[in-house]
Structure formats: C-alpha cells, structure tokens
Amino acid sequence: xxxxxxxxxxxxxxxxxxxxGMRELLGGKGANLxxxxxxxxxxxxxxxxxxxxCTAFYENKRQFPADxxxxxxxxxxxxxxxxxxxxxxxxxxxxxSVRSGGRxxxxxxxxxxxxxxxxxETAAGLAxxxxxxxxxxxxxxxxxxxYSDVVLGVDHAIFEDILDxxxxxxxxxxxxxxxxxxxxxxxxxxxxxAATALGRPFPTDPREQLWGAIGAVFMSxxxxxxxxxxxxxxxxxxxxxxxxxxxxxxxxxxxxSATGVAFTRDPSTGDSGYYGEFLVNAQGEDVVAGIRxxxxxxxxxxxxxxxxxxxxxxxxxxxxxxxxxxxxxxERHYRDMQDIEFTVERGRLWMLQTRTGKRTAKAALRIATxxxxxxxxxxxxxxxxxxPSHLDQLLHPTLDPxxxxxxxTTGLPASPGAATGRVVFxxxxxxxxxxxxxxxxLVRIETSPEDIHGMHAxxxxxxxxxxxxxxxxVVARGMGRPCVSGAGxxxxxxxxxxxxxxxxxxxxxxxxxIDGSNGQVLYGEAKMIKPELxxxxxxxxxxxxxxxxxxxxxxxxxxxDCQTAVEFGAEGIGLCRTEHMFFDADRIAAVREMILSNDxxxxxxxxxxxxxxxxxxxxxxxxxxxxxxxTIRLLDPPLHEFLPHTEEDVMDVATATGLxxxxxxxxxxxxxxxNPMLGHRGCRLGITFPEIxxxxxxxxxxxxxxxxxxxxxxxxxxxxxxxxxxxxxxxILKARVAGVAQAVAEETGAKPKYLIGTMIELPRxxxxxxxxxxxxxxxxxxxxxxxxxxxxxxxxxxxxxxxDYLEAGILEKDPFVTIxxxxxxxxVRIAVERGxxxxxxxxxxxxxxxxxxxxxxxxxEDVGLDYVSCSPYRVPxxxxxxxxxxxxxx
Ligand code: PEP
Ligand code: MG
Numbered sequence: 001x002x003x004x005x006x007x008x009x010x011x012x013x014x015x016x017x018x019x020x021g022m023r024e025l026l027g028g029k030g031a032n033l034x035x036x037x038x039x040x041x042x043x044x045x046x047x048x049x050x051x052x053x054c055t056a057f058y059e060n061k062r063q064f065p066a067d068x069x070x071x072x073x074x075x076x077x078x079x080x081x082x083x084x085x086x087x088x089x090x091x092x093x094x095x096x097s098v099r100s101g102g103r104x105x106x107x108x109x110x111x112x113x114x115x116x117x118x119x120x121e122t123a124a125g126l127a128x129x130x131x132x133x134x135x136x137x138x139x140x141x142x143x144x145x146x147y148s149d150v151v152l153g154v155d156h157a158i159f160e161d162i163l164d165x166x167x168x169x170x171x172x173x174x175x176x177x178x179x180x181x182x183x184x185x186x187x188x189x190x191x192x193x194a195a196t197a198l199g200r201p202f203p204t205d206p207r208e209q210l211w212g213a214i215g216a217v218f219m220s221x222x223x224x225x226x227x228x229x230x231x232x233x234x235x236x237x238x239x240x241x242x243x244x245x246x247x248x249x250x251x252x253x254x255x256x257s258a259t260g261v262a263f264t265r266d267p268s269t270g271d272s273g274y275y276g277e278f279l280v281n282a283q284g285e286d287v288v289a290g291i292r293x294x295x296x297x298x299x300x301x302x303x304x305x306x307x308x309x310x311x312x313x314x315x316x317x318x319x320x321x322x323x324x325x326x327x328x329x330x331e332r333h334y335r336d337m338q339d340i341e342f343t344v345e346r347g348r349l350w351m352l353q354t355r356t357g358k359r360t361a362k363a364a365l366r367i368a369t370x371x372x373x374x375x376x377x378x379x380x381x382x383x384x385x386x387x388p389s390h391l392d393q394l395l396h397p398t399l400d401p402x403x404x405x406x407x408x409t410t411g412l413p414a415s416p417g418a419a420t421g422r423v424v425f426x427x428x429x430x431x432x433x434x435x436x437x438x439x440x441x442l443v444r445i446e447t448s449p450e451d452i453h454g455m456h457a458x459x460x461x462x463x464x465x466x467x468x469x470x471x472x473x474v475v476a477r478g479m480g481r482p483c484v485s486g487a488g489x490x491x492x493x494x495x496x497x498x499x500x501x502x503x504x505x506x507x508x509x510x511x512x513x514i515d516g517s518n519g520q521v522l523y524g525e526a527k528m529i530k531p532e533l534x535x536x537x538x539x540x541x542x543x544x545x546x547x548x549x550x551x552x553x554x555x556x557x558x559x560x561d562c563q564t565a566v567e568f569g570a571e572g573i574g575l576c577r578t579e580h581m582f583f584d585a586d587r588i589a590a591v592r593e594m595i596l597s598n599d600x601x602x603x604x605x606x607x608x609x610x611x612x613x614x615x616x617x618x619x620x621x622x623x624x625x626x627x628x629x630x631t632i633r634l635l636d637p638p639l640h641e642f643l644p645h646t647e648e649d650v651m652d653v654a655t656a657t658g659l660x661x662x663x664x665x666x667x668x669x670x671x672x673x674x675n676p677m678l679g680h681r682g683c684r685l686g687i688t689f690p691e692i693x694x695x696x697x698x699x700x701x702x703x704x705x706x707x708x709x710x711x712x713x714x715x716x717x718x719x720x721x722x723x724x725x726x727x728x729x730x731x732i733l734k735a736r737v738a739g740v741a742q743a744v745a746e747e748t749g750a751k752p753k754y755l756i757g758t759m760i761e762l763p764r765x766x767x768x769x770x771x772x773x774x775x776x777x778x779x780x781x782x783x784x785x786x787x788x789x790x791x792x793x794x795x796x797x798x799x800x801x802x803x804d805y806l807e808a809g810i811l812e813k814d815p816f817v818t819i820x821x822x823x824x825x826x827x828v829r830i831a832v833e834r835g836x837x838x839x840x841x842x843x844x845x846x847x848x849x850x851x852x853x854x855x856x857x858x859x860x861e862d863v864g865l866d867y868v869s870c871s872p873y874r875v876p877x878x879x880x881x882x883x884x885x886x887x888x889x890x
Pocket of ligand 1: 848
C-alpha cells in the first residue's frame with residue numbers, strides 16, 4: 001500500500017473525485033461532502049485524505065506514504081483555484097479547516113483545527129480584505145489557541161488565563177467587549193505564551209501548520225478516549241479515520257452573514273416543514289454553545305413559538321430560498337430526513353454538512369408514513385425504517401422529556417414506561433391502598449409470586465435486587481407495569497417502613513416516580529405523556545401486518561391483560577400461566593389445603609373448591625379472545641411456592657382442613673426443596689398429583705363449552721404441558737387430559753375444540769423432539785428455562801455476575817434477553833427439524849421472554865416458527881420485528 005494509490009479526493013461545488021457510497025474510504029463526512037458537491041450544492045471546496053492514509057500511517061511507523069505530499073499539493077492547488085484564494089498569500093489568504101471523519105461518527109472524540117493558514121501577514125491581509133479587523137484578529141487568536149492545544153499539546157488553560165487577565169485589566173466582562181486592537185494584543189500575548197511553553201516560536205508557515213494539523217488529526221485516532229469510544233461502540237481500529245481539509249467560510253462577517261443548523265422535518269414530532277435555527281453574524285459553535293438565543297428558520301416556526309426576532313425566511317429571503325431548495329434536494333436524494341449545517345457568508349450560502357437526522361419514535365413513525373405516502377419510499381421501506389424497540393417509547397405513558405428529575409438512584413430498566421405513586425412496602429397493603437383509590441409504587445427487596453396482587457395493584461415496581469429476568473421484571477413486563485429492578489443502592493427497612501439511598505430517606509407514603517425505560521427512581525411527582533396508538537402508528541402497523549409471516553400472540557392470564565393484548569393486535573394467547581390464578585386471596589386457602597392434604601381424597605376435596613373459580617378464569621379469557629387460539633399451560637411451579645409462610649396462614653389451613661397445625665408444618669417442611677428450579681415442578685407435578693391437572697383440564701373444557709353456549713363462537717384451547725423431558729411424561733398426561741375432554745363431552749353433549757402440546761424448555765426435550773412430536777400437536781419454546789438449563793445458569797441469580805461477563809466480552813448479550821443463537825438457538829433449530837420431521841403440521845411458537853425481543857424474533861423467523869408470544873405491551877414491537885425479519889429474507 002504505497003505508491004500508485006489514490007490517497008486524496010478533491011471536491012467543490014459541482015465537482016467531486018469521490019463518489020456516493022465511498023464511505024469506507026472517505027469517511028461519513030467526506031462522503032457526504034463529495035455527494036453534496038456532486039449534487040451541485042454550494043459546498044466550500046476541499047479535499048479528503050482517505051482512511052487508507054490513516055491505516056498506512058499506523059502501519060508505517062507513523063509516517064505518511066511517500067507520494068502523499070504530491071497528491072495534497074495537487075488537491076490544494078485545485079482548492080485554491082476554486083476558492084480564488086491562496087494558502088499563505090497575504091493579499092488574498094485562504095483559511096482552511098482540518099477535521100476528522102471516520103466511517104462511523106465518533107462525536108467529539110477526535111480533533112479539529114479551524115482558521116488554519118493565519119500568521120501576522122495573512123491576518124493583516126484578512127483584516128484588509130474583509131474590512132473587519134476585529135473579525136481577523138479574533139479568528140487569529142482562536143487559531144493560535146486551538147492549534148497550540150490540538151497540535152502542539154500546549155494546555156489551553158494558559159490561553160484562557162491570559163484572556164481572563166486581559167478582561168480584568170480592562171474591566172471587560174464579555175468577549176464581545178473586546179475591540180480589534182484588544183484582540184491583536186491578545187494574539188501577541190498568545191504567541192509569546194505558546195513560544196515559552198514550546199521552547200520555540202509558534203509556527204508561522206501555513207504549510208507547516210497544515211501538515212501539523214493533518215498529523216494531529218490522524219494521531220487522535222489512537223488517543224485513549226477514541227479507543228474507549230470505539231470499544232464501547234464496536235468500531236474496529238482498522239477502519240481508520242479520513243481527514244477533511246476544507247476552505248473556511250465565515251458566518252461572522254457582519255449582518256449579511258449567518259450560520260445555522262436545521263432538520264428537513266421536525267425531529268421531535270415528525271411534522272413536515274423545516275425545523276431549524278440560525279444566528280446572524282456568528283460562527284457554528286455559537287449556535288451549539290447556546291450563548292446567544294438563535295432565531296427561527298421559518299416564519300411558520302416563528303409564529304408557532306411566538307418568537308419576536310425575524311426568521312431567516314423574512315430576514316434573508318434569497319439565502320433562505322436557496323437553502324430550502326437545497327433541503328428538498330438533499331431529502332429527495334437521501335430519501336430521509338436530514339440534519340444540516342450551513343453558513344451564509346456575506347449573502348452567499350454554503351452547505352457544511354448533511355446527515356440522516358436523529359428523531360424520536362413519534363417523529364420516526366410520522367416521517368416514515370409521510371414519506372411513503374409522498375412516494376419517496378415504499379411501504380416496506382417505511383416498515384424497515386422504524387426501530388421496533390423504539391416503539392416502547394410510545395406504548396406506555398412516559399415522562400415528559402422536559403420534566404425536572406430529582407434522581408434518587410438508577411437501577412435496571414426492567415419494564416418500560418413511567419409511573420408515579422406513593423411508596424408502599426407490602427403487597428397486601430398495596431392492594432388495599434390501591435382499592436381505596438391511592439396510586440402506589442411497590443418497593444420490595446425482591447418480589448415472589450406472592451406479590452402478584454400487590455404488583456398488579458401498584459402503578460409501578462422497584463426492587464433492590466434481581467436482574468432483567470428476575471420475577472419482578474418478567475411479571476411487570478407481562479402486566480405492562482413500569483419496573484426498575486436491581487436498584488442496589490436502595491436499602492429497605494421493612495420494619496421501619498422506609499428506604500434509604502445514599503444520605504436520603506424515603507418513607508412509606510412519600511411520592512416517587514419511576515422511569516422504567518432508563519431505570520431511574522425519582523423523588524416526587526413528574527409530568528407524564530400518554531401513549532397514542534392511532535394515526536401513523538396504526539398505518540405503519542397495518543403495513544407491517546401485511547408483510548409479516550409469523551403470527552404474534554401474547555403471554556397473558558388476567559382478563560385485563562387479555563384485553564390489552566387484543567387491543568395491541570395479539571392474534572391469540574401464547575402462554576397463559578395458570579399458577580398466578582392460584583394466588584388470589586379467595587382461593588389461596590383452598591390451594592394450600594390441596595397441597596397439604598395427606599391423600600388424594602383430601603386433594604380432590606380442595607380441588608373441587610378451586611374448579612369453579614378456574615373455570616370462571618378461563619371463561620373470561622375465552623370471552624375476550626373469541627375464536628383466537630389460547631394456549632393454557634397447566635400448573636408449572638414447585639408446590640412449595642404456595643405454602644403458608646406465617647403462623648396465621650397455617651392456622652387458616654388447619655381450621656379449613658381440621659388437620660393439626662404441627663402436621664401441616666411437617667408437610668410443608670417435606671415439600672421444601674434445595675433446588676426447586678430443577679425439582680418437583682412442571683409436568684412432574686402432573687405425574688405425581690394427577691388430580692391437579694385433571695381439575696385444570698376440566699376447568700378449561702367446561703369453560704369452553706359454557707362460552708360456546710353463551711356466545712355461539714367456539715373457543716380454541718391449546719392445552720400445554722410444561723417442562724417435559726421424555727415422551728413418556730407427555731403420553732401419560734396427554735391421555736389423562738384427553739380423557740377429561742371426553743368425559744366433559746359425554747357429560748355436556750358438546751365437544752370442546754382443543755389441541756394438546758408441550759413446552760420445549762429442556763435440552764433433552766430438544767434432542768428428543770422427534771419422539772415427543774408423536775404425542776404433541778404443538779411445541780412452544782420456553783426459552784427462559786431453556787436458556788437457564790442449557791447454560792446451567794440460574795434465571796434468578798445470574799443478574800449478580802452476568803454484568804461481569806458482558807463487560808469482559810465472555811458473553812456478547814444477556815442470553816435471557818436476546819437468544820443465544822449459537823447454543824440455545826441450535827437446540828431450538830434441532831427441535832424444529834426433528835419435530836417437523838415426525839409431524840409436518842406441528843405448530844411451533846415461542847413464549848419465553850425472547851418472544852418480545854426483536855433480535856430473537858429475527859431468529860424465530862430464521863428457524864421458521866409459526867408465531868412468537870410476548871407480553872401484551874410488546875405485541876406491537878413483535879408485530880413490527882416479525883415484519884422486518886420477513887422483509888430481510890425477501
Ligand atoms: C419459559 O421457561 O421460557 C417459560 C415461558 O416459562 P416460565 O417463564 O413460566 O418458566
Ligand atoms: Mg418455563
């Protein structure tokens with residue numbers, strides 16, 4: 001990589017040696033400048049030293065390629081000819097900027113030098129030529145400071161001290177108080193200070209300055225901060241940066257000069273119409289720094305904001321007309337909303353930068369749908385333009401971005417949305433207070449299934465322990481409750497009903513606000529914005545639905561969750577976890593009675609009490625879901641989770657059953673397990689206590705028949721057996737469930753419509769899926785347990801150390817959030833292949849948390865699942881992600 005390479009690409013209004021799409025070689029900035037130049041837009045002339053120069057520089061002991069100098073000279077000559085100015089010519093001096101520009105933007109990480117080419121002679125020339133001495137010497141002192149800092153390594157504080165001292169001496173308070181003579185004096189002091197620091201004079205030869213700056217920008221590619229930024233953003237060091245040398249244009253040359261930034265559409269609402277600001281007689285950094293208040297770009301915007309200063313449209317109509325033509329050209333060319341920087345130098349417009357503009361989720365939807373309707377992009381492109389995770393912002397009430405935030409602490413963003421309420425530490429109390437009309441935030445060290453009612457009653461949940469897939473996180477996401485989990489700095493004292501965080505103490509009943517989208521816990525109440533699911537949102541989701549192959553279902557068990565799921569477009573229930581139904585206050589006693597019974601008879605008596613309630617649960621779900629399929633999972637968790645905890649609980653059961661309390665306690669001790677996740681749970685319960693599953697099956701089938709009689713439509717139940725490892729487990733339980741169906745049919749004279757299938761959530765089940773499919777009419781991948789058992793990594797405890805694994809790069813992503821394609825994914829793939837080989841019509845879905853994660857949904861498309869199932873609030877995200885996954889493979 002030496003002689004013969006083209007290292008330098010020139011550009012200027014109407015010409016460009018580079019082409020569109022040369023981003024790798026020219027970097028983002030260089031490629032966009034080249035493209036704008038090709039489009040005939042007024043770009044200040046310049047040239048780009050390619051990223052290959054950077055690579056060659058580092059490969060060759062920090063020396064430039066031998067023929068680089070010659071190529072730079074040729075490009076510089078062209079630049080000078082176009083600009084009509086010459087670098088170092090006192091009579092007509094050219095000033096240039098030297099900036100970095102990699103393939104990926106690394107904002108603020110690398111160096112820039114502006115106003116290069118100034119020395120005593122050219123500064124005098126510039127003063128003369130511009131008729132503005134103050135401007136010339138102000139530019140000169142800025143250059144000395146910047147160059148000394150960036151290129152020569154002189155501490156910029158030296159210069160700031162000189163300026164502050166000068167202001168004090170002269171009783172000035174603002175930079176604008178300094179006259180041309182003052183700046184000239186400052187220049188002289190700066191040069192002396194630089195020379196003292198350097199031990200040699202400040203360089204006055206513009207060519208020496210140029211090479212110094214080019215070298216410094218390339219060197220800044222390897223600074224520690226740049227390296228850290230690249231590591232955090234997965235940018236390879238081998239990409240290198242390009243360097244852009246470009247003629248300076250000045251927005252601070254009097255009242256006919258200006259500088260500004262603009263978006264071609266409103267980046268927060270997506271409204272069409274330009275959105276931007278400008279400042280008369282100012283430089284770019286003045287707009288960003290916010291020292292002066294910028295003026296509106298358009299009249300429409302000025303009127304909307306009630307601003308009194310004239311808009312650019314009114315104040316500089318000619319430049320504005322030219323600018324607006326450039327905006328339209330750029331937006332049509334890039335087919336996306338652009339973020340643009342421009343300068344007007346003495347009435348002449350210059351385009352400095354364009355890039356695809358960042359935007360809120362709301363704006364993204366509006367822009368994508370508008371552009372498709374304008375014919376600028378296709379509907380499919382519009383669907384691809386929206387980041388599915390971004391939709392989260394729209395599906396929950398969120399904190400007003402302008403709201404003040406008194407942050408107490410930050411935990412994990414476990415379930416999105418924001419909520420405000422009074423702190424409560426106990427689930428029963430949360431329920432009571434919510435019933436009484438109070439909005440509460442449940443704060444717990446961690447939650448267990450017993451807290452379900454409290455979580456449901458609360459507006460939001462905070463836990464001090466637990467990761468993104470802890471109980472609190474999973475349940476909260478399922479319910480659509482905002483949740484911050486693992487807020488480790490919070491120290492909760494249940495007895496005193498308070499929590500402490502740092503030096504602050506928050507008592508029961510005090511107001512807090514949580515932001516589940518970023519993990520913040522705030523003190524007090526903060527302003528919210530409500531979700532809006534109509535308009536553009538509905539249009540875009542309609543386009544997504546047209547293009548997707550996979551169906552989207554919801555994990556839901558309460559009527560309220562099912563209702564939300566349907567409203568969000570769910571096409572069925574993919575997982576109804578029946579255990580949550582066992583915790584209701586009016587049935588937990590019967591559940592405990594059933595568990596603690598000594599024999600089958602005792603259990604059956606207790607189950608008979610639960611049956612009508614379960615039947616009613618299912619009937620409510622079927623009424624909401626109509627004929628959409630509902631996968632109902634039979635009881636899954638180890639029985640000991642339902643055991644009484646307090647003496648009072650035990651006494652309640654003793655009274656109900658007539659059994660002595662000691663005997664009940666002994667039974668409870670018997671049921672305790674040292675490793676319950678791998679213990680007596682899932683279908684193992686069904687094997688040992690057949691009457692539990694039989695009761696549940698009966699409740700399902702009777703509910704179906706009842707709802708059919710009542711409504712005329714025929715509910716479809718998919719009865720799901722959890723945690724199957726062997727085909728024998730499934731065969732036995734399937735036969736029992738089918739037996740119940742038959743009995744119900746005989747008793748009622750009506751046939752329930754149902755399938756029997758299994759969860760695939762153990763590695764053995766994946767491997768044996770060919771056999772299991774003989775008895776299963778559907779598989780639903782329980783990737784929470786499958787991830788846990790494949791990695792041998794506890795779902796509940798992994799949060800404690802997973803962070804270290806992610807930081808060290810041992811794992812790229814949290815495997816409980818995004819499916820591990822290589823390991824867990826391969827088991828899923830095997831199960832799909834073997835299952836379908838046995839039973840080609842086998843229905844395949846996923847109901848682990850991954851079903852709502854866009855990257856995992858892409859994987860599901862890859863292996864050909866029929867549907868994904870996720871919490872109701874993620875249904876729109878999954879619909880969009882499924883559409884995108886399908887489009888990617890078209
Ligand atoms: C799973 O294991 O992925 C699953 C959906 O079941 P649960 O989370 O209830 O164990
Ligand atoms: Mg499971």
